[in-house]
Amino acid sequence: MSKHSIQTLLATSTALAVCLIANVGYAVAAEVPAAEVPAAAGTADDQSTSANQAGQANDRQSLTTSDIIVTGSRTAEAAPLTASLTTTQPQAAISREFIDNANAASDFNELIALTPGVSISGTGNGQGFSETKAVIRGFQDGEYNVTYDSIPFADTNNPTHHSTSFFPSTTIETVVVDRGPGNASQLGQATYGGNINMYSRAVSDKQGVMGEALLGNWNSFIGRAEIQTGKIDKWNGAKFVLAGQYLKSNGALTNSPVMSKNLFFKGVIPIGDSNKLTVMSTWNRNYYYQSDVLKGSTCGYAQSGYATLKAVNCSAGSNIGMYGLNYGMGGDPTKQDYWKYNRTDKTTDFSYLRLQSDLSEHLSLDNRVYMYGYTNNTMSGNTSTVVTGFSGAGTATSPYKAVTDASQIPGYNKMNKYRVIGYIGQADYTFGFGKAKVGGWYEHANTWRHTWDFSWTTGLPSYDQKFYSGATSTLGYPSTALANIKYEQNSSWDQFQLFGELELRPVSNLAITPGVKYVNFKRGVNALVNADSYRSPANTSATWTKALPFGTINWQPKTNWSFYGQYAQGMYVPDLSSFYTPSYDAATAAQSSSVAATVKPQTSTNYQVGTVWHGRKVSIDLDGYIINVNNKIASATDTTAFSGTLVNIGTVHYKGVEGQIAYMPIEGLTVFGNGSYNYAHSGTTNAQVAKAPFSTAAAGFIYKHKGLRVSFSQKFTGPQFATELFSVKTSVNGVPTAVTQYSTLDGVRLYRISPYSTGEFAISQEIGTHFRIGATVSNVFNSRAITAVSNASGGASTTTQGATTYQTSYGTADQFSFLPPRSFMVDVRVKY
Template sequence: MKPQTRIALLIAGSLPALACATAAQAQTAAVADDGQTKSTSANDAGQANDKQSLTSSDIIVTGSRTAESAPLTASLTTTQPQSAVSRDYIDNTTPAADFNELIALTPGVSITGAGNGYGFGETKAVIRGFQDGEYNITYDSIPFGDTNNPTHHSTAFFPSNTIETVVVDRGPGNASQLGQASYGGNLNMYSRAVKDQMGGQVQAIAGPWNSFIGRAEFQSGAIQSLGGTRIVLTGQIMQSDGALTYSPVAGKNLYGKAVVPIGASNTLTVMSTWNRNHYYQSDVAKGATCGSATKGIAGFANAALGPDGQPLTQLSGTNCAASSNVGVYGKNYGLTNDPTTMDYWRYNRTDKTTDFSYLRLQSELGSGFSMDNRVYMYGYTNNTLSGNSGTVVTGFAGAGTPASPYVAVTKAGDVLGYNKMNKYRVLGYIGQLNYSFALGKIRLGGWYEHADTDRHLVDLDMTTGALSFNEKFNNGNGSAAQNALPSTALAAIQYVQHSNWSQYQLFGEFEIRPIDSLAITPGVKYVHFTRGVDALVNQKSRGPIDTSQTWTKTLPFLTANWEAMTNWSFYAQYAQGMYVPDLSSFYSTSGSLSTALDALKPQTTTNYQVGTVWHGDKVSIDVDGYVINVNNKIGTCTTVGCDTTLLVNIGQVRYKGVEGQLSLMPVRGLTLFANGSYNYARSVTTGAQIAKAPFGTAAAGFVYRDQGFRLSFNQKYTGPQYATEFSGNPNLRLYRIKPYSVGEFAMSQEVGEHFRLGITVQNVFDSRAVTAISSSSSGAPTTVVNGVSYQNGYGQGDQFNFLPPRSFLVDARIKF
């Protein structure tokens, strides 16, 4: 069956265009045992997820209409647990979402940070208990992230109009999976696809809080005068007052991609996107307080024992003190309109500008050989103003005492704050050589990347805009500790720092096929990473520094995929991953820093995973189980007499669990889906579940399509979790977050050939549940057990994040 015939049949059957084939336009087909068509996205060069791409999620193979119609699915060829998010879901139910919110339905994933409204604030995703920075995020198989550690900003680079699909790989992948944190998994985004036919659309989205998103898309189609070149251009503007008080946001994005055939054997892809946004949010405060100035939190419920055997104390964010943020402003607290306070909205603005571009040349060399070469560049500039607690210091005067010769001159009534800047530029190259022959495939390649970063933080008098001299300085008493600090002239600078890295990774893998239905892929990757810091005033330590450190590691991989039937496969994975120590490893003036860096080992994981994927006529299902052992966990030394300014390897964490996804098509046009996970993530040392790792997740919903009408609903459940790490208190485990769920409803109708009208309801049942807590020990009660003092209650400054209130978005599109 020809691809064009296949697509026509899908449309005639009121099914979406192949959602899980994602960015590819050309597809191959074969008839599966159940009479359905087996489809793959592997054969269209330049569309990001094709046969020459890098990750295990690059080739999505489906074996039934049920799998194709579901919002989430897994490929029949996967070698690790996987969830591919369809373009249909992205396009129809999450119009303002960032890339973390696009994966919210997937098993084992939880999201925080959406309190200002979906798409109107930076979010963080947790995958199986692994935090942002402990897994890779890629765009067209190119890893990206911050340069102090590989964390990410969900609204900074890629709004959803630049994303064709997202694939969550819950594992390190094969040897060819690149990134600094091939450790806890991979979130792989793919760029908007080019199409063979000319067309496009203009879209307007309006909602509460004076929210508006405008988008435009243009597809050139195949330009025969340019050899069949295809181009896609998109743009977006966004603005909103935000769900939180005095927390407006605005942004704009431009995106373009061209896929250019060069002769019969080469394809050049050129992609570039630029993004600029600003928002008003405190860089210091992490939520709304609930306690008063004289006592901690009152609104909690006590229960018997939790899953880890610890007494439960669950905070609800209710019964808050009248003087707290929640008591005064409610759960929508963000900032204020009072210029005498640090949370005055004009004192708290962040501006970000980013860009991301690449050139990719794919070449078919003949005789089974092919090459893929990519050169890329991305940049990030973050300029932040934030109010801060404390007293403005205008300078120094007086003789003081011999122990402290300088006397600070303060200015009462003025508001303290700071300016923070983080600016980096990353350049990289990825190259690979592929060879296909009768027994399988060989892939050899390498990755080189260089980054330069400049960062500073300067204290300010926010009331006047003048400098404020609040940092530690050499007070002149002659001690070694004081002599290591900068002079009074630099007391307004918390840090001014240049850093860089140069890294390369070399990989090789051999896909062996003893029989057509079995692929066994051993592989190996070598990592070589050098990080350097050159700072006049280094962060935290406040001393000068000029040093570097190199970490290396060889990582083995072994994966297998067996297609027991054309629509039923089994897979297994053994893989090692690693996390390179981040910039905070250098934040010490200790004379032992060099020795500590030499001894500091990268965090590593050893992954054991098995699973199965079945795409039946009416039912599609995949199930997996995993055990992941983390070694060389990096943290602060707690041994008596240890230098706590140094980072060291402190122990192990063990992750294990089961996950599954199910899709059902009882009648043509209706797809039901559900998924769930049980996720164990515990410290081997303490036996306690680690912070921000839900014990389980679940999701369920449906999608109905009929002749241009689309109706969907989904509900995501996030199980109980702890907001903070276990302190060791044998009597009490504090900061347990209650389980919560959030739903989304969407409906749309095509009107004729050129108009579409839709509505989306987010947080359908208006849950205002707590999703994150930033703890404070200030004013908290304590207890002494075996001579050790522990916090034994809640602090006055504990801060809460809540789900945003229910919202309605109206979406109108004109197509051409």
């Protein structure tokens, strides 16, 4: 990045800050009194937050120190989203008060939906009733970290997440969305595009019991209970919380019921005068009915040209033609989309022990051991044909002929089961003009994955998985007896990270923090049948290492105004699919390992600047960023490479400006808004990457007075493209080819999704000290906008120019996802 670019970025962001502050200066001309500047967003006696409490979120030993939220006014504290005066990167902290009054079924992605630069998809079955995905500035799930009490968690094939599987909102005290890789002490498998840092529910000093019941559309019911022991004097002030939640709903979509159960336990136990032990464990079980193959509703109409995507004029026989926009699963047992053929059952657990020790006035230690597990047992219909066996002789590369039965219903069983254990250790040493922090992280993961084909009609195996059809030899490939196994795979990783930071304060209002992190990541696979197009056995591994430098600055010219800057490098380790090449003997295993090792991790280089200002009635933060991604990983297009081989293909460039504001015109009323412009262009095509909105915005208000709380918010998601495809190259000289990215003939891109928005209204009233009644309305204006599309390879119009055929319309089998219809939920809460 050039010196001129950095200067331009800094000047632009500073100018925006000065202009906006000048425009609202009439409302906040007086400087905030010192008494109104708390050390953090809450105190040890304020049980609505867990800030400042040892063993809780955001304590002084927090690994992610930028998430110790320091506010400078009541306006900043009252806003649903705020940024810390001490932050070193763009951020939005979501308060517990906002979480407590949001739609009770919301998953952690939906809790952050209002934040700048964030867009959410996957809500079609109703808020909280289906898994969602979040995009941050164009970075997709898997390209940023998600942590719980500073402990990273993710799937073990790639670092993606299941939003309804681990932590319902009852287990979350607050969430901090850091739009950047953080400092060197920010740990994770994808310290790359940002961080969603969740913190567990606080344990109260006071004894109490709470029960809550909620009823809503689609026969939805949520029951909650919580017991707080308060401080127990005979146990040296130890305190515990036990909570549980039960959720059940028929869902907004046809034949798509869901159910979940959660138990949560946490204890904070003082040991002597200088140690605190935190014990936390949560268990979650949920199931839902959803196709594992079909990713939306078909319209059956091939809309021509490159116009904005719309589900209009749908054919009578399509999903939308038969069921409308609320299609989820069918009711016909002779078809593979019959809802009873498509069930996903998940069980998860997450536990840790944390010991915090003050060894002296200057030295403290923080040690955590943790474990989490995930089991996904999916039964699904399939789009293939049931193969009952084999007969005769085939070709040289396919030495058998399949015997099929089109009258049977194809299906499969998919299992993904992993267990992760880890340790995080950290030491903090404070001295006269700063603080040093060093630490490390070690983690081991074991995973078992399989997909077995069978017939729903007979319950017997379906042998429709053969060895790679392009092979020249059958040597080393699975026998026909294994043709019901798509893959049967064990995999593992062993990774460690070491970090060091030095926070220097040459003057009291200036913090300069250089740091470095070393990453060592070893991944291996041992498979009877690997999850690749060859279906070969596999037994190989590879190791990736890198040192990542960091540097941040935070300057507070006034107690309520700060400026910050960040330079940071991030890293994304290649997915398990880097081993999806044949390794059926010693030679091919060595070749597979070599191919995987040559894939360099994706890296990001981040330049960010911003400012945070908390006035008496107005709170503002603004930022600008430029992020360059190198070594972008994609499938090889070289005809001499193994099919599915991953290679580094180039760069992706991200840049944009973001900001948020909160205004308190009268006591009790807070008006807020935010917006972002997010450019995320591929260095290969120079086009916006898929599923990355060009812009986002949010606005709303919160009013609180004498136990009454009323709020409304509206989230706007700008235009985006549903796929990376400009056009699909379907054939060359009449020979079908793989789906590949090509420019359209006239330079216009397919699969554009229009801007859309959705709103949420909530009202509640405290009745005395023990009762609360309330209601929530989601998607207030009942928008049914398209939020995602899964494009099909067939059913589209094409045109041929020369020897190449291009797609010129949308396909009849394209699958659409929509915003769910308006929903209501009422609740009654009792507490003592």
